Amino acid sequence: MAIGWLTVLKLVPWGDVIENAPKVASGAKKLWNNVGKKPDAPPETLAPVPGMPGDVPDPVAALQAEVLQLQGAVAQLHQQMLESSALIGSLAEQNTQLIARVEVNRKRVLGLAIAVVMLLGVVVSKLI
Known part of the structure; x- marks a missing residue:
């Protein structure tokens, strides 16, 4: 059964969406602050090891650094991945709730449509 986008948008429980919006927004902001705003770390310069002739850096120390x-x-x-996973889990849970509400509302609308048709039939039969 094809339902128009406008009908689907009318059936969305906007109260729940608005209630959960701050959680999603704070998670997205936290993720963005961790990922998007960090500048790339400048490459570290190798400091000369004391006692080395000609200030040549120690290759072992450089590798360890x-x-x-x-x-x-x-x-x-890894931490960013965990935060992203938590945010995605939250969004998935909200999506599941929205789908369940859309299905309940679809059934209610179908029931109301049947009731309206029946009432229309009763009104027409009384008028005739």
């Missing part, structure tokens, strides 16, 4: 930097980046990405 890079590993630590990459571990920090992985930890940040």
Whole structure:
């Protein structure tokens, strides 16, 4: 049964959508602050190791520093992934609730349409 978009929008429980909107907005804002506004970290310059001739950086120390930097980046990405998953879960739950409400409202409208047709039949039969 094809329902027009306007009809679907009329059936949406806007009270629930408005009630849950602050949660979604705060989650989206938190996600955006963590992901979108962070500038890329500038590459770290290798500091010379004391006692090395010609101020040549120690390759082992440089690799260790890079590993630590990459571990920090992985930890940040993992945290962002968890926050994104929580936001997506919240949106999915709201979507499920909206679909359930749309189905209930569709059944109610169908029942009301049948009642109106029956009442129209009664009114027409009384007038004739």
